[in-house]
Structure formats: structure tokens, C-alpha cells
Amino acid sequence: MSHVWTPEVPKHNLHLEFNDTTKEAYLYEKQPCNKVRCLLCPRRCVIAPGKVGFCKVRKNIGGTLFAQSYGKATHITTERIETEAVHNYYPGSKILSLGNFGCNLDCDYCQNWMYSQFEYAASEHIHNYSIKQVIDMAIADDIKTLSWTYNDPAVWYEFVIDTAAESKKYGIKNLFKSAFFLTSEAVCELLKVIDVFAISIKSMDEQYYRQFTKGWLPPVLENTRLVHRSGIHYELSNLVVTGLTNNNDNYDKMINFILNDLSADTPIHFTRFHPDYKYMNCEKTPIEDVVAACERARTAGVKYPYVGNVFECERLNTYCPSCGELLIRRYGLNTYIKPSLEPGGKCAACGCQTTIVNIDPDDRRLEDME
Numbered sequence: 001m002s003h004v005w006t007p008e009v010p011k012h013n014l015h016l017e018f019n020d021t022t023k024e025a026y027l028y029e030k031q032p033c034n035k036v037r038c039l040l041c042p043r044r045c046v047i048a049p050g051k052v053g054f055c056k057v058r059k060n061i062g063g064t065l066f067a068q069s070y071g072k073a074t075h076i077t078t079e080r081i082e083t084e085a086v087h088n089y090y091p092g093s094k095i096l097s098l099g100n101f102g103c104n105l106d107c108d109y110c111q112n113w114m115y116s117q118f119e120y121a122a123s124e125h126i127h128n129y130s131i132k133q134v135i136d137m138a139i140a141d142d143i144k145t146l147s148w149t150y151n152d153p154a155v156w157y158e159f160v161i162d163t164a165a166e167s168k169k170y171g172i173k174n175l176f177k178s179a180f181f182l183t184s185e186a187v188c189e190l191l192k193v194i195d196v197f198a199i200s201i202k203s204m205d206e207q208y209y210r211q212f213t214k215g216w217l218p219p220v221l222e223n224t225r226l227v228h229r230s231g232i233h234y235e236l237s238n239l240v241v242t243g244l245t246n247n248n249d250n251y252d253k254m255i256n257f258i259l260n261d262l263s264a265d266t267p268i269h270f271t272r273f274h275p276d277y278k279y280m281n282c283e284k285t286p287i288e289d290v291v292a293a294c295e296r297a298r299t300a301g302v303k304y305p306y307v308g309n310v311f312e313c314e315r316l317n318t319y320c321p322s323c324g325e326l327l328i329r330r331y332g333l334n335t336y337i338k339p340s341l342e343p344g345g346k347c348a349a350c351g352c353q354t355t356i357v358n359i360d361p362d363d364r365r366l367e368d369m370e
């Protein structure tokens, strides 16, 4: 199609360098002839000895599946939780964001393609970390949440699970930001250690998933229902891509899924897209489009619709779903929790109990942006 552009960045083919037997993968089964079947994501790749799966980071070495990217980070950065399209959980709090490389999808418009697409990742950007080093970094910077993000943490699964379990001992929470293209077995294990999920649903159209992400939709929706039933906090996002998903049909299907299968309390972030990777020959999503999506959701009964990747807009704010009082004001990634939001999550104006989690008085921004 006319939008596709091939990046002129050298492919590094790191898989030729990796023969790392440090960490045996979780969730796989042995097959005849020393093959293995990975059970981490719905592809369920059958991998011959010496080969890797679709994600290029899980390798069969001598009939055992190894997680080649265990402990290898390309990014570790301090950010605010709003960066992750999470507005109703510890609003304004600091997070330690961690990313690595590889992905079990290949979205044509990926905004982290230089890391998520394994062939483009450069070895000089990859550094080894132990679980203890990650936890020490968080504690040293007084950070209460680790955020597994950038590339899809699905393919960093073992390190995420191990670090999340250990960090709990220090009172640290874990946020998992993912396209959620996983098996239900994998999600069930995550539910034991993850405190908040940021789930990116790319579209509500199966053909779209197959064409633009190389994945498929049903497991994503089923996994989202699973998280909803677990009671663990989660928020949804939908990247509104110019010419692909900036239309009422997409918005309405997303809104109906929330209202029929999840809850009116589920926050949804309609996020603005910028041209990237193979999808370059188009415009940034007009701000009016993500605002329109939000308004459509609000009118239909969704209580916490937001825009994303927009610097200044009323729809970045959180309003009381009952009386409309402004509770949290945002400007870029700055967050000001208004006195109208009580520490327990109640609206001071009307007494409505919101679903906003863990408002820590220490996290309130002191400067009033008004």
C-alpha cells in the first residue's frame, strides 16, 4: 500500500550474536525431534533447534527454550505515570520505565520500532541489569512503581515476572503496558504479580489486526475481559491512526466493548498518532478526532474518557462522573490533583466515590496550574 516505507536503518541481526542460556523460558513444551512449542503468545511458535520464534528473542538451544533477552534493557527512565496512558492510578506519581527489544507483533506504524523490531536494535543500546539493580534504582529515586513498557513486555516475560515478584517485598508496584497479545495461561501468571495494566487495543476490526499488526484480535479482547474479572486496575488505550482508525465505526465498537463486556468505569485513552516506521505518508491525527472520540464515549456513558499524546486539552483532565466537578487537571505530563478530589477518591463537591486508586497526599503537585 502507498503508506508503507522501508526504514533505511541498518539491520543488526542480533540473534546471530545471542546464544544465551542464562534463563530457561517459562511456558513452553517439548516436542519431538528436539523442537519446542512456545506457549507465551497465541502464535504458539514451534521452534526447531538453533532457531528463534517470530519475536526473535526466544531461542531453542538443544531442545530447551531460552529467554534470550532476560535482564537486557534498552531503556531505563524516570517518568510520570501519565506517560503510560494511566490516569486513574496513583495520578502524578513517578515511575521507573523499563524497555527491552523484540516484539510478538509487527505494527506498520510502531512508534518504538527501533527497539521493538529486533533487526533494528543496536547492541550498544543494550545493557544488562540484575533484578537487584532495578529495585535499587527505584528505591534510590523514591519510585513506587516499575513500568514495563516501550517494546511489548510480553517478550520480556520472565524478567518481568521475576522482578515484579521480588520488588513486591519492597512495597514496589508493577505496571504492565502491553498490546496483550498473550495466551490466557500467560495472563493468569501476570495477574499474580502485576498491580496495574495499560492495555493497548489497536482496533476492533479483525482484518485490521491481521493487516497492520500481524496479530489477531480475539485473544486481546479475551485477555482484557480476564483482567477486568480479576478486579486489578487497568486502563485501555486506542491509538487513533490517521486514515485507519479515526472513524466512528472504530470508536463505537470500542465504546460498546467497554460498556457491554467491561464497565463504564474503565478508563479509555484515545491516543494521537504521529507518522512512524512504515506508515509515514500521512498526517498526525487531528486533535479534533481524538476529542470527538472522547466525547462520543462520554455521551454513551463511559465515565473516564481521555485523549492522549496531546499537550493541552480539557479532555486530559479528570472530571467527577456524577457532577462534572474538575478533580485532576493536566497540562502535558504535569498533574495537579485538585482539593475537590479527596484522598480516598471521593468527589468533595457531590460525594461521588470515583474509582481513582490510591491518591497519596504526598503526590499532589504543589503548583496550581490555573
Ligand code: SF4
Binding pocket: 038, 039, 040, 041, 042, 043, 044, 045, 052, 053, 054, 055, 056, 058, 103, 104, 155
Ligand atoms: S512469544 Fe515469541 S516465540 Fe513465543 S509464541 Fe509468541 S512470537 Fe512465538
